[in-house]
Every structure is written in structure tokens, then in C-alpha cells.
Amino acid sequence: MQVQVKLFAFFREGRFKEEGRELADNTMVGQVVDDLGIDREEVGVLMINSRHCQFETVLQQNDILAIFPVIGGG
Amino acid sequence: MPEKIFRVNMTDLSTSIEAVPDNWSGLGGRGLTSTIVAAEVPPTCHPLGPNNKLIFAPGLLSGTAAANSGRISCGAKSPLTGTIKEANAGGTSAQIMAKMGCKALIIEGQPQGDSWYSLRLTPEGASIEKEEKLIGKGNFAVVEAIGQRLSESVGLMSIGQAGEMQMAAANISVKDPDGHLRSCGRGGLGAVMGSKKIKFISLDAAGGKVEIADMEKFRAANKTFAKALVDHPVSQALGTYGTNVLVNIINEAGGLPTRNFSKGQFDGHEQISGETMHDLIVERGGKPKHNCHKGCVINCSQIYNDSAGNFKTSGFEYESIWAMGADCAVDNLDKIAEMDHILDDIGMDSIETAVTFGVAMEGGMLKFGDSDEMIRILKDEVAQGTPLGRIIGSGAGNVGKIYGVTRVPVVKNQAIPAYDPRAIKGIGITYATSTQGADHTMGYTIATEILSVGGKADPLSKEGQVELSRNLQIATAAIDSTGMCLFIAFAALDNATCLPALIDMINARFGINLTGADVTNLGMNILKTEHNFNLAAGFTNKDDRLPEFFALEPIPPHNAVWDFSGEEIDTFWNF
Numbered sequence: 001m002q003v004q005v006k007l008f009a010f011f012r013e014g015r016f017k018e019e020g021r022e023l024a025d026n027t028m029v030g031q032v033v034d035d036l037g038i039d040r041e042e043v044g045v046l047m048i049n050s051r052h053c054q055f056e057t058v059l060q061q062n063d064i065l066a067i068f069p070v071i072g073g074g
Numbered sequence: 075m076p077e078k079i080f081r082v083n084m085t086d087l088s089t090s091i092e093a094v095p096d097n098w099s100g101l102g103g104r105g106l107t108s109t110i111v112a113a114e115v116p117p118t119c120h121p122l123g124p125n126n127k128l129i130f131a132p133g134l135l136s137g138t139a140a141a142n143s144g145r146i147s148c149g150a151k152s153p154l155t156g157t158i159k160e161a162n163a164g165g166t167s168a169q170i171m172a173k174m175g176c177k178a179l180i181i182e183g184q185p186q187g188d189s190w191y192s193l194r195l196t197p198e199g200a201s202i203e204k205e206e207k208l209i210g211k212g213n214f215a216v217v218e219a220i221g222q223r224l225s226e227s228v229g230l231m232s233i234g235q236a237g238e239m240q241m242a243a244a245n246i247s248v249k250d251p252d253g254h255l256r257s258c259g260r261g262g263l264g265a266v267m268g269s270k271k272i273k274f275i276s277l278d279a280a281g282g283k284v285e286i287a288d289m290e291k292f293r294a295a296n297k298t299f300a301k302a303l304v305d306h307p308v309s310q311a312l313g314t315y316g317t318n319v320l321v322n323i324i325n326e327a328g329g330l331p332t333r334n335f336s337k338g339q340f341d342g343h344e345q346i347s348g349e350t351m352h353d354l355i356v357e358r359g360g361k362p363k364h365n366c367h368k369g370c371v372i373n374c375s376q377i378y379n380d381s382a383g384n385f386k387t388s389g390f391e392y393e394s395i396w397a398m399g400a401d402c403a404v405d406n407l408d409k410i411a412e413m414d415h416i417l418d419d420i421g422m423d424s425i426e427t428a429v430t431f432g433v434a435m436e437g438g439m440l441k442f443g444d445s446d447e448m449i450r451i452l453k454d455e456v457a458q459g460t461p462l463g464r465i466i467g468s469g470a471g472n473v474g475k476i477y478g479v480t481r482v483p484v485v486k487n488q489a490i491p492a493y494d495p496r497a498i499k500g501i502g503i504t505y506a507t508s509t510q511g512a513d514h515t516m517g518y519t520i521a522t523e524i525l526s527v528g529g530k531a532d533p534l535s536k537e538g539q540v541e542l543s544r545n546l547q548i549a550t551a552a553i554d555s556t557g558m559c560l561f562i563a564f565a566a567l568d569n570a571t572c573l574p575a576l577i578d579m580i581n582a583r584f585g586i587n588l589t590g591a592d593v594t595n596l597g598m599n600i601l602k603t604e605h606n607f608n609l610a611a612g613f614t615n616k617d618d619r620l621p622e623f624f625a626l627e628p629i630p631p632h633n634a635v636w637d638f639s640g641e642e643i644d645t646f647w648n649f
Contacts, residue, residue, distance in 0.1 A: 008322050009315060009349060017344075044307070045526055050328045050631055052532070066326045072308035072525050072564045073317030073348075073374070073392050074518050 001025055001061040003032070008068045011038060023059060030055030033067060044070030077177040080200045082193060084270045085124060085183030089200045094177050100586075102134035104160040105555030105600050106178055107149025111158055112603045114180070117611035121153035121262075122240055122269040124184035130171065130231070130275075131179075133557015137172025137284040138292070140579050141300040142559040144168050144367030146231075146248060151611070152261035153269075154242040154426070154469055155486040155511040158607040160554065161258035164366030164375075165248030168557055170229040171195065173279035185271050190238075193275040197282050205273050210235065212419035212457070213247040213255055216274050221253065229277030234421025237264030239459050241467030243426040244268065247418065250366045250375075254388040259423040260513060261488065262469075287585030295578035302572035303371050308527060308564040312374040313363045315348035317392040320492070320520075322347045325400075327524050327533065328631045329497035332400045333442055334432035335483045335490075338497050338629045342405025346395055351378070351407060359383050372561050378411050387414045393514075396492035397428030402435060402442065409445035416452045422467065427452075429489035430470040437477025481623045486511035486613070496624055496634040498523050500531060500539035503638070504547065506618045507646040509604035515560055517547035521567060528567025534634055540646050548649075552597035556580065598649060605647065615644050 006018045015036060023032070029046055033055065045068040046053050059065065077099075079092040101109055107129040119125035128150045135143040146168035152159035171179070174197040185191070192205045208216050216232045229249060236244035244264030247255040286292045303309050311319055321343055324330045328338040344350060355362050355378055363373040366389060380386045390411060398410045417424045431448055434440060440447045455463030465473060470489045474482030483490040488511025495502025500519030508516040519542050523533040531538055553560060556576065566572040577588055608617075624636035 006326070008326075009311060009319060012349065042307070045323065045524070047326055050326055051534075052526070052530070066323075068323055068326075069311065070307035070525075070527070071311040071315070071319045071323065072521060072527055072561075073312060073320040074514060074520060074560070 001059070003059050003062070004064045005032060006064065006066045008066065009071055011067060011069055027059050028055065029053055029057045029059060029065060032059070032065060038067065042069050044068050077175050080176050080179045080195065082179065082181045082200050082202065083183045084181060084185045084191070084272070087185065087202050089202060091199045098177070101555060102136070102177070103131055103145065103147040103162065103555040103557050104149070104551060105596060106131040107147045107160050108158055108600055108604050110178060110180060111149050111151065112607045115151055117151070117607050119151060121151045121156065121266060126151050126266060126269070128181040128263065128266045128270060129178055131177065132168035132172040134555060134580055135583060136168040136557035138286065138583060139369065140296050141303055141369055141371045142562055143557045144369060145557050145559055146171065146258070147554065148246055148258040148263050150263055150266045152263070152510070153240070153265045154262040155488050156611060157486055157510055157613065158604045159261040159263060159510050161245070161260050161263055162554060163248045163256040163258045164370070164559065165229070165250045165256040166367060167229040167231050167248050167277055169367065170277040170279045172284050173282040174277070175282060181270050181272065184269060190271050190273050192273055195275060195277045197280055208273055209238065213421050214419050217249055217253050217255070220274065220276055224276055224278070226253070230274060232274035232421070233264045233267050234419055235457050235459065236420050236422045236467055237268040238273070239464065239467065240265040240268045241422070241464065242469045242472070243422045243430065243467050245421055245423045247421055250388070251368060255418045256366050256389055257418070257423070260425065261510060264421050286583055288582040292579055292582035295575045295582060298571050299575035299579060300371050302565045302569040302575065303562060306565040306568060309372045309561070312372050312561060315352050316362070316374050316376050316390065318351050318390065318395050319348035320392045321396065322349065323524060324493060327497065329494045329524070329533065330396065330400050331483070331490075331492065331494045333403050334401060334436045334481055335494060335629075336481065338494050338631060340400035340403070342403075343400065345405040346399040346407050346410065348392070351390070354407065355379070364388060370559065372559070374561060380408065380411070386411045387418065390414055391424070393492050394424035394428070397425050397432070398448070401429060401432040402445070402448065404443055404445045404448070406445060409449070412449055413445070413452060416449065420452065420457045422456070425491050426469050426489045427466065429483060430466055430473050433470045433473045433479050433482055434466065434477065436481055437473065437479045439477065481627070482621060484512060485620060486617055488512045493520055494629055495620060496629045496636050497632050498533040499536055499636070499638070500533065500542050502620055502624070502636055503539050503543035503643065503646060506620055506643050507543065508547070509601060509608055515550070517543045517550055518560070518563065519543055519546060521564065527564050534632060536638060536642070540642065544646055544649060547601060548594060548597035550597070551600040552593045555596060555600065615640070618643055618646070
């Protein structure tokens with residue numbers, strides 16, 4: 001299945017801003033994070049289609065997955 | 075030296091020094107400004123008349139070596155909202171004021187005639203001088219002139235043309251260590267200073283120092299505290315991308331108010347994002363990291379240069395960039411930086427002014443995205459005080475009325491900032507119930523709802539949001555009294571050593587024994603003091619509501635509406 005992956009802040013360094021990826025059915029979010037070489041400890045927020053999700057959430061065809069480090073402001 | 079209250083009466087141009095009353099001795103920052111306003115300002119007075127008072131107070135730890143303790147609080151009755159108001163800023167003034175032993179400066183009365191004045195604060199007290207040369211000038215000209223007239227190292231708080239003209243969006247600028255500006259931004263406090271005919275206040279501690287009751291204990295606690303701040307990943311991201319790191323995540327969450335709050339996502343988000351800003355700053359030889367006061371270990375400010383490599387602006391914040399950017403459909407960061415610089419110079423709140431432009435665009439005064447016309451209006455109309463300029467300077471609520479717009483994002487007439495309350499509901503409770511009109515900093519639920527700091531809450535659900543906002547508003551009122559930057563809250567929410575170390579520092583500074591419960595009670599008392607002032611000024615629970623359009627117009631992409639009932643909102647005050 002096809003999933004769009006977006007990275008933010010320093011997760012972009014040496015990787016990409018946005019990329020389409022072909023994934024096996026039933027792939028979990030955490031698997032994508034691991035495959036990108038991102039330390040799970042550094043992940044602050046995960047969203048699928050603008051809703052927060054977990055490492056264990058199973059991706060669906062055409063999902064947009066956004067991966068953020070721990071960030072804040074205000 | 076023992077702390078004192080400096081009082082300045084602008085009616086008879088007299089000054090005095092008073093002992094600190096016992097019931098004010100444990101207070102600082104917002105806790106003190108709000109207590110003094112509540113005690114001395116008639117709630118129904120005109121905010122620009124002789125009965126309003128303008129109060130400045132450093133925090134409990136300002137002037138010490140405590141990390142991030144350089145915030146100065148400014149309080150009065152607000153000409154924008156009609157409520158009590160406290161706005162705080164970094165810069166050097168809080169530390170200098172604390173070092174001269176001034177616990178609070180109270181400015182009261184109003185001079186007759188057209189003369190303008192300045193105030194000079196030293197350990198000997200306040201003095202009033204006539205000012206002519208700098209009247210009509212912007213804040214940057216004031217900083218430069220006072221640097222030459224007195225010294226580069228004096229503290230300085232000033233108003234630009236907007237404050238002189240008593241515009242409801244006028245702010246008070248505070249000089250930072252490099253001669254750039256921070257702002258007591260919200261609620262029109264610059265207009266109150268203008269109504270007292272004070273162009274600027276200079277501060278010189280003349281070598282004074284803050285006394286610490288138990289220096290050993292203080293140093294140990296500060297070490298723990300600073301480590302908690304430095305170690306937190308949010309602090310590290312703030313030092314790299316500034317607060318503007320939020321553009322992309324709030325956009326992704328569907329809560330970035332766009333085109334005057336008609337959508338929750340902005341097509342141009344990437345162009346105005348913190349990531350883009352960081353790369354531009356580095357490419358142009360600016361500084362991604364900059365501190366607004368000595369002792370800050372987070373460094374969320376920055377030096378943003380123009381394309382020729384010359385200084386353009388600093389303290390370039392998410393809220394300002396969102397407001398001039400997404401809310402006005404402007405996707406050019408250099409145009410936004412140009413406006414940020416002009417707003418610093420003429421002394422206006424970047425949130426109120428830009429949200430006002432968004433409403434003006436909705437009403438047809440200018441087109442969405444027309445940043446050149448925004449810049450022209452700021453320079454040729456607002457700074458010159460033309461009728462159109464004064465309309466823009468009067469805030470979003472007024473412009474909505476003048477143009478017959480129903481989508482006017484204000485609470486208690488103060489512009490709603492950078493998080494849509496339909497898509498991020500907890501912050502809507504903060505906007506509705508804040509004692510100061512819509513203000514995200516009063517109870518920053520975004521930490522929990524979006525950033526997963528200090529727990530998690532579903533931003534599209536109502537569950538637990540009133541309690542979340544209440545707890546954060548109580549904690550914030552207490553933090554705002556310490557002189558601490560609010561960004562210590564990220565570490566405080568996640569690291570169990572942070573808050574106890576902060577309390578240990580206060581105890582070591584004064585030789586007292588506050589507990590965590592005392593600090594919570596302090597926060598609750600401040601909120602109640604402020605709320606009671608508003609009730610006496612004529613506000614009711616019906617003012618604790620969001621504008622109707624939030625319930626009527628679903629916001630994409632979630633197509634969510636604001637669905638809290640008045641009764642649900644009113645439970646906020648059950649404490």
C-alpha cells in the first residue's frame with residue numbers, strides 16, 4: 001500500500017521533508033519510524049491524517065503519517 | 075538592600091518611596107501587579123483616565139542568578155478589554171529593577187497640558203523629567219538616543235507612536251541586552267503609559283545587588299533547576315527553531331487559523347515555518363539562538379537578517395508569524411519580518427494588529443495576502459495617526475464592527491491567538507475564561523493537547539478540558555509571579571525535580587518555607603483577585619464565551635465546531 005510520510009524539525013536532517021512509501025499491508029507506525037533510523041525516544045508526536053496516533057497504530061492505504069520530535073513553543 | 079515601592083504621581087509630578095506593606099511582601103510579578111491594581115484602581119474607571127494606574131514589578135527571583143528569571147510584569151486596567159491586565163516580557167529591566175531594590179513601580183494620576191515626560195529609576199527612587207526630543211519617535215530611535223544620552227547598559231521601557239496616540243493595540247517595549255526589543259504585548263498597556271504622558275522609563279541599578287538569605291541552598295537549587303531546563307528536549311528545539319517550530323505541527327493538527335479563522339490549515343505553512351526560518355537565518359549569517367535576558371538557558375529568540383545580511387528583527391515569534399502569515403494569507407517570511415520590525419518600532423501588539431488585518435481583509439479594506447498594503451498601512455497610516463491608522467490600531471473587535479464582519483475572533487475584545495478553539499478545544503476554555511481576554515499563555519493546554527508534554531488530551535474532545543485549563547491557569551499565575559519565563563513549564567510538566575527546585579530557590583532567596591501547596595494557593599488567589607476585579611468592573615459569566623461563529627461554522631479539515639455550553643464553561647470557576 002501507498003503511504004505519504006512527512007518529517008519535521010531535525011528529523012529532516014539527512015532524510016527528507018515528505019516522501020511517498022510503498023509499505024506492506026498491516027505495517028505499524030513504529031515500523032516506519034524504525035526503518036527511518038529515528039530513535040523512538042526522540043519522537044514527540046505522531047499523527048495520521050491530522051489525528052494523533054501511536055507506534056502501534058496500523059497504517060491504511062493513502063494515509064498521511066507525520067512524525068515530529070519533542071517540540072514546543074507558544 | 076530592603077525592597078521598596080516606588081510611587082510616581084503624574085498629576086502633581088511628585089515621587090515617593092514607600093515601605094512594602096506586609097501583605098505584598100510575598101508577591102512578585104503578576105501576583106503583585108494584579109494585587110496592586112485590585113487594591114488601588116477603581117474597577118469601573120476609564121482605563122485612559124486619571125484613576126487607572128500602571129504598575130511594573132520584577133518577579134520574586136528576578137535579579138538573582140536563577141536561570142530564566144528575567145521577566146518583568148506590567149499591569150493596569152486594560153483599554154482593550156476593560157478587564158484587569160498583566161503582560162510580561164524579557165529584556166534587562168526586571169533584573170535591573172530588582173537589583174535597585176524596587177519591588178514595584180506604581181504610576182498614578184495624569185498630567186494636565188500637552189507636555190511629555192520620562193521617568194528615571196535608580197536605587198534612590200524615581201525622578202520625572204520633561205521630554206521633547208523623542209516625542210513622535212519610534213522605539214528604536216528611543217533606544218539609540220538613550221544609549222547615547224545615558225549609557226548602553228541602562229534598562230529601558232518605552233512606547234512608540236501607537237502608545238503616544240493611546241491606541242488599544244499599543245504595547246510597551248523592553249530593551250534586551252543587545253538593544254533589540256521585547257514587548258509587554260497584549261491589552262494596550264502602551265496606551266495606558268501614553269495616557270500618563272510617559273514616553274520612556276530608564277533604569278540604572280548603580281551596582282546594586284539582590285540579597286540571598288541562603289546562598290548555598292540557592293546555588294544548589296539553581297543548578298538542579300537549570301539542568302532540568304537544559305535537558306528537556308523542548309528547550310533544545312526552542313533554541314534551534316524558536317517558537318515558530320509550531321507552525322507545521324499546528325497546521326498538521328488542523329488547528330492553524332487561516333484566512334481570518336475560516337480554515338485550519340494554510341497552504342503556505344512550509345514557507346513560514348520554523349524549519350524554513352532556521353535555514354534562512356543560518357544562510358544569511360544571523361543567529362538561530364539568542365537570549366532576551368542574561369541567564370536564559372533556552373535561547374528561543376533569534377537574530378533574523380534580511381536577504382542582504384542586515385539585521386531585520388529578533389524575538390520573531392510563532393504567534394506573530396502565524397498572525398501576519400496564515401491568518402492574513404501571507405506566505406513570505408521576509409514580508410512578515412518587515413512587519414514585525416515596524417510593529418516593534420511603532421510599538422504595537424503583533425497578535426492584535428495582525429488579527430485586526432485579517433478581519434479588515436474579510437471586510438474588504440484590503441485583499442488577503444496583500445502584505446505590501448499591510449506594510450503601507452502600518453507606515454503611512456498607523457504610524458502617522460491617520461483616521462484609517464487609528465481604526466487599525468483600535469483592534470480586531472472594533473474593525474469587525476466598522477466593517478460589519480461577523481467572523482471576529484475576539485474574547486473580551488482581545489484577539490484570539492494562533493490555535494483554533496474548534497480543533498483544539500482546551501485552549502478555547504482558556505480563551506473563554508482567562509481573566510484577561512483571549513490569551514493562550516494564560517493556560518497553555520496546547521502542551522497537553524498537541525505536543526504530548528505533561529500528559530495527553532484529545533484536542534477534538536471536550537473531556538477533561540475544563541480541568542486541564544484550570545490547572546494550567548492556576549500554575550501559570552504562580553509562575554508569572556516568580557519572574558520566570560513561561561517556557562520553564564515544559565520542563566516543569568515532565569521533570570519531577572524542576573518545580574521543587576524552583577520553590578527551593580524562592581525559599582533560599584527570602585529565607586522562608588513555602589511548600590508546593592502554598593504555590594498552588596498563590597496561583598488560585600491571583601486568579602480570584604483578577605476575576606473579582608472583572609466582576610466589579612461589570613463583567614459576568616456571559617462574557618466568558620467565544621464568539622458565535624465558532625459554534626456555527628465548522629472548520630476544515632476536521633469540520634469541528636465549538637460545542638461547549640455556557641454551563642460547562644462556568645464550571646471553570648469551581649475552585
